[in-house]
Amino acid sequence: QLQFVESGGGLVQPGGSLRLSCAVYGSIFSFNFMGWFRQAPGKQRELVASISVGGTTDYIDSVKGRFTISRDNAKRTVTLQMSSLNAEDTAVYYCNRAVGSPYAWGQGTQVTVSS
Secondary structure (H helix, E strand, O other), X not given: OOEEEEEOOEEEOOOOOXXXXXXXXXXOHHHOOEEEEEEOOOOOOEEXXXXXXXXXXXXXXXXXXXXXXXXXXXXOEEEEEEOOOOXXXXXEEEEEEOOOOOOOOOOOEEEEEOO
């Protein structure tokens, strides 16, 4: 089992940047394909970025070139660097494993993009 604590969200103006962090608790973190998910009001949760154990990354089209996911297996953290944010990025952001049934969700971190 893994547990997640997300942080770094906030209110940002369009075009701004944020850096989200996820602290992962559990001994099997380094063996898991990890991802950042988001859920906007009235919408289903979606996977926006993923990273393999070896560091291979993938993104949905709407965030390519703007978001960067990274991981530090030693520190058990997963980070999402977000730039050129727009209103469509407003959501609660979560991290979890990106392959297989997700573990219990953390509380997430709210990202609001608004002027």
